[in-house]
Amino acid sequence: xxxxxxxxxxxxxxxxxxxxxxxxxxxxxxxxxxxxxxxxxxxxxxxxxxxxxxxxxxxxxxxxxxxxxxxxxxxxxxxxxxxxxxxxxxxxxxxxxxxxxxxxxxxxxxxxxxxxxxxxxxxxxxxxxxxxxxxxxxxxxxxxxxxxxxxxxxxxxxxxxxxxxxxxxxxxxxxxxxxxxxxxxxxxxxxxxxxxxxxxxxxxxxxxxxxxxxxxxxxxxxxxxxxxxxxxxxxxxxxxxxxxxxxxxxxxxxxxxxxxxxxxxxxxxxxxxxxxxxxxxxxxxxxxxxxxxxxxxxxxxxxxxxxxxxxxxxxxxxxxxxxxxxxxxxxxxxxx
Amino acid sequence: xxxxxxxxxxxxxxxxxxxxxxxxxxxxxxxxxxxxxxxxxxxxxxxxxxxxxxxxxxxxxxxxxxxxxxxxxxxxxxxxxxxxxxxxxxxxxxxxxxxxxxxxxxxxxxxxxxxxxxxxxxxxxxxxxxxxxxxxxxxxxxxxxxxxxxxxxxxxxxxxxxxxxxxxxxxxxxxxxxxxxxxxxxxxxxxxxxxxxxxxxxxxxxxxxxxxxxxxxxxxxxxxxxxxxxxxxxxxxxxxxxxxxxxxxxxxxxxxxxxxxxxxxxxxxxxxxxxxxxxxxxxxxxxxxxxxxxxxxxxxxxxxxxxxxxxxxxxxxxxxxxxxxxxxxxxxxxxx
Numbered sequence: 072x073x074x075x076x077x078x079x080x081x082x083x084x085x086x087x088x089x090x091x092x093x094x095x096x097x098x099x100x101x102x103x104x105x106x107x108x109x110x111x112x113x114x115x116x117x118x119x120x121x122x123x124x125x126x127x128x129x130x131x132x133x134x135x136x137x138x139x140x141x142x143x144x145x146x147x148x149x150x151x152x153x154x155x156x157x158x159x160x161x162x163x164x165x166x167x168x169x170x171x172x173x174x175x176x177x178x179x180x181x182x183x184x185x186x187x188x189x190x191x192x193x194x195x196x197x198x199x200x201x202x203x204x205x206x207x208x209x210x211x212x213x214x215x216x217x218x219x220x221x222x223x224x225x226x227x228x229x230x231x232x233x234x235x236x237x238x239x240x241x242x243x244x245x246x247x248x249x250x251x252x253x254x255x256x257x258x259x260x261x262x263x264x265x266x267x268x269x270x271x272x273x274x275x276x277x278x279x280x281x282x283x284x285x286x287x288x289x290x291x292x293x294x295x296x297x298x299x300x301x302x303x304x305x306x307x308x309x310x311x312x313x314x315x316x317x318x319x320x321x322x323x324x325x326x327x328x329x330x331x332x333x334x335x336x337x338x339x340x341x342x343x344x345x346x347x348x349x350x351x352x353x354x355x356x357x358x359x360x361x362x363x364x365x366x367x368x369x370x371x372x373x374x375x376x377x378x379x380x381x382x383x384x385x386x387x388x389x390x391x392x393x394x395x396x397x398x399x400x401x402x403x404x405x406x407x
Numbered sequence: 408x409x410x411x412x413x414x415x416x417x418x419x420x421x422x423x424x425x426x427x428x429x430x431x432x433x434x435x436x437x438x439x440x441x442x443x444x445x446x447x448x449x450x451x452x453x454x455x456x457x458x459x460x461x462x463x464x465x466x467x468x469x470x471x472x473x474x475x476x477x478x479x480x481x482x483x484x485x486x487x488x489x490x491x492x493x494x495x496x497x498x499x500x501x502x503x504x505x506x507x508x509x510x511x512x513x514x515x516x517x518x519x520x521x522x523x524x525x526x527x528x529x530x531x532x533x534x535x536x537x538x539x540x541x542x543x544x545x546x547x548x549x550x551x552x553x554x555x556x557x558x559x560x561x562x563x564x565x566x567x568x569x570x571x572x573x574x575x576x577x578x579x580x581x582x583x584x585x586x587x588x589x590x591x592x593x594x595x596x597x598x599x600x601x602x603x604x605x606x607x608x609x610x611x612x613x614x615x616x617x618x619x620x621x622x623x624x625x626x627x628x629x630x631x632x633x634x635x636x637x638x639x640x641x642x643x644x645x646x647x648x649x650x651x652x653x654x655x656x657x658x659x660x661x662x663x664x665x666x667x668x669x670x671x672x673x674x675x676x677x678x679x680x681x682x683x684x685x686x687x688x689x690x691x692x693x694x695x696x697x698x699x700x701x702x703x704x705x706x707x708x709x710x711x712x713x714x715x716x717x718x719x720x721x722x723x724x725x726x727x728x729x730x731x732x733x734x735x736x737x738x739x740x741x742x743x
Contacts, residue, residue, distance in 0.1 A: 123672070131676045299671065321672050331667020335635065336459070336657050338683030340467045345681045347674030 075100045077140040077170035078386040084125050087326040087394055090387050092125075093141070106177040108157045112147040114379075115169045116196040117390050117402040122325040131349060140168035141386075145406075146184065146195050147173070162186040164195050169386050171406060189365070191377075197230060197401035198368055198375040199361040201350060205319060206234035207360040208353045210242070213317040213346055214293045218243030221287050223306060224265075226297030226322060228255035230375070230401035233263045234364075235295045237373050240264050244293065247286050249302055251396045258399075262374060271302055279305040290314075296345075298323045300330040307334035314343040326394060376400025411436045413476040413506035414722040420461050423662040423730055426723050428461075429477070442513040444493045448483040450715075451505045452532040453726050453738040458661040467685060476504035477722075481742075482520065482531050483509070498522040500531050505722050507742055525701070527713075533566060533737035534704055534711040535697040537686060541655060542570035543696040544689045546578070549653040549682055550629045554579030557623050559642060560601075562633030562658060564591035566711070566737035569599045570700075571631045573709050576600050580629065583622050585638055587732045594735075598710060607638055615641040626650075632681075634659045636666040643670035650679040662730060712736025 074097045081094040103109050124135050124142050135142050145167040149157050154177040157163065165181030167173035175181040186192045189199065197203060209231075216222050222239040226232040227248025236259070239246040247267045248259040256268035267286040271279055283291075283305050290311035296303055299321030310316070324330055338345065353360065367373035378398040380389035383406055392398040410433045418428040439445050460471050460478050471478050481504075485497040490513040493499065501517030503509035511517040522528045525535065533539060545567075552558050558575040562568040563584025572595070575582040583603045584595040592604035603622040607615055619627075619641050626647035632639055635657030646652070660666055674681065689696065703709035714734040716725035719742055728734040 318671065318674050320675065324669075324672065329667075329669035329672070331665075331669045332671055333660075333665035333667050335654065335668055335681070335683075336660065336665070338654050338681060339656065339685065341683065342685055342688050343683050345671070345674060347671075347677065347679050349675060349678055352678050 073100050074098065075170055075172040076383050077168070078383055080125055080135045080137060080139060080141050083127055083137070084122075084326075088122065088125065088387075088390065093387050095384060095386075100172045101174050103151055103153055103174055106154050108149050108154045108163070108175050108177075108181070109151040110145070110147040110163055110165070110167060110173045110175055110181070111150050111407065112145040112167060112171060112173055113405070113407045114146045114193050114196055115386075115404045115406060116144040116200060116202075117393060117404055118144070118201065119320055119322045119325060119393050121390065122394075131351070140170040142166065143169045144196060144201055145169075145173065146192055147406075157183065162192060164200070169383065169404065169406075171383065193377055193379065193403050194365075194368075196403050197377050198234065198364050198373070200401075202230040202401050203234060203364045203375070204350045204353070204357055204360045205231050206238055207364055208350055208356070209295060209317050209319055209348060210235050210238040212353065213348050214295060214315055216242040216244040216293050220244045220292035221247065221289055221311075222293040222295070223247045223249070223283070223287060223291045224295040224297070225249045225302050225306070226320070227259055227263075227265065227268070228399075229297060231319060232295065232297055233259070234373065234375060236263055236265050239293075239295075240266075241367075241372060247283075249283075249298070255396075276301040276305055280308050283309050293317075295319060296321075299332070300324055303332055304334045307332075307337040310337060310341045310343050312341050312343075314341055316343065316345045318345050318347040322394070377403055379403045379405050381405045409436050410434065411506055411508040412719050413504070414719055416461055416471045416473060416475060416477050419463055419473070420458075420662075424458065424461065424723075424726065429723050431720060431722075436508045437510050439487055439489055439510055442490050444485050444490045444499070444511050444513075444517070445487040446481070446483040446499055446501070446503060446509045446511055446517070447486050447743065448481040448503060448507060448509055449741070449743045450482045450529050450532055451722075451740045451742060452480040452536060452538075453729060453740055454480070454537065455656055455658045455661060455729050457726065458730075467687070476506040478502065479505045480532060480537055481505075481509065482528055483742075493517075493519065498528060500536070505719065505740065505742075507719065529713055529715065529739050530701075530704075532739050533713050534570065534700050534709070538566040538737050539570060539700045539711070540686045540689070540693055540696045541567050542574060543700055544686055544692070545631060545653050545655055545684060546571050546574040548689065549684050550631060550651055552578040552580040552629050556580045556628035557625055557647075558582050558629040558631070559585070559619070559623060559627045560631040560633070561585045561638050561642070562656070563595055563599075563601065563604070564735075565633060567655060568631065568633055569595070570709065570711060572599055572601050575629075575631075576602075577703070577708060585619075585634070591732075612637040612641055616644050619645050629653075631655060632657075635668070636660055639668055640670045643668075643673040646673060646677045646679050648677050648679075650677055652679065652681045654681050654683040658730070713739055715739045715741050717741045
């Protein structure tokens, strides 16, 4: 009998998730009911947002239940289907779990994808997936950079940040990135075409404030904020009047008590806006966004990287990379 | 010889301003140069924003210099004029100082006012002044409440908050206020027509979160934020999708190290917006806003209160009321 290996949440993390918070367990491959499909997951997308779902806190999605497999977006192949529109062999993508086999119900987030039009089916988890769509809608709908504006991006070497920066450059903005370590900063300039890079490592809030000021001598008009913490406070010190901050993530605050943002008064003094956003608000435009990103890739205007670790047994160390910053590109776990 | 008694900043406050940070000093009445007018100040507006100007921190206005009189909006009478459009005897209003006589230059913030059309010239510092305009533009331009929305106001018994709440009611919103102590909460309901009031006194962030949840069972659509601190964190826990927070002030954070707002992640989860604002962005519409407020007062649709302390020698205790919360209405210092 085929077994279903699953990556279970078995304890609520306190701070940074520990290996002991998870358990790998084998279960029977589930049977499907009416309107359901059985999916053999090939790849799982490992995203910072997953950390939020592990806490027992109400949010835009319910917490992952203890004993259940960890929620993730996956790409896979339909093995069996009781749902109209899905046939065995179809490639699909959806909000499933880190496990070899998932059951999805018609009317959920699962949709068919065309594996033939992309260089790799993993692209649906990177440039055409949630991270690519986050960059696309965050930049083109939330922030709308204009030529000549100074556009600061935190977590800039990450999957979302590196694409957001390139989209900013395509709009004509001066793009400055914050990243951890000289190698990532070099990649921002050399690989992604940023105008300037700031290494946050080893800097306290004063040093970071000074470094941002030096890299943004005309102040900051737009921010794509992925990180929060002292970087956001340092950023707020340099915003221009009517600055717009797209709040995409606060990864520095997900694993402990939140730092506490102290410089919100700058929003008043600069008549500035922070707008939190989720790509789910653009749900009816995912196809449009994915096609726009795919077109930019095909035209050689957008570079993206995927960091693929192999095997469900490596789910924990692969997930941890997101918080260590040791991944280079969109973090994906190969399950087949 | 007439003397000019002045309320000088002589030490930078550390935390809550102390009496020892200020000095009352007598100086000669200043002479005026070309394009200048001499104003006999009758009333000074004491506002929380003044606290920010006392720190040596660059902001939307330069810091008050040590040894100079404390900046404030005043209403007074022109004593002498070298400026076209201003004649002795004219009532004027402008950004001057807490002193008996101020010199204003043409092209600054000083403008003539009509003392005959208002019940009291102090109305130019309250309902038709900065606080009234802050409530008017904050509610009608920044937040734009709609019928049926839940509209939460912090610092609700204050001059701005009480007017903002009444404007929210006029727009058909359900208005909930946060204030300190049962007497102020009673005033919110009885005098200003709020639908519910929350007493923040004696509550930690958990208790305040619970109280806000009980007072806003359908969540919060709009926030007029005057206070910051744990109240803002508690508020963020209850915001609805696409909530809009107008950030007008952070008075709880002006006198010490900022609290640090920990729940910004709720902005992401709820796709919500914080918009900092200053009334200076509506400078060219002040007359329109003042007239709109005056009309509501004349129609009996808007109640406002003024708390007038007398004498420049009482400038410090009067200013301190803003941070003790012991004023009942717009805090004004009578100078003549």
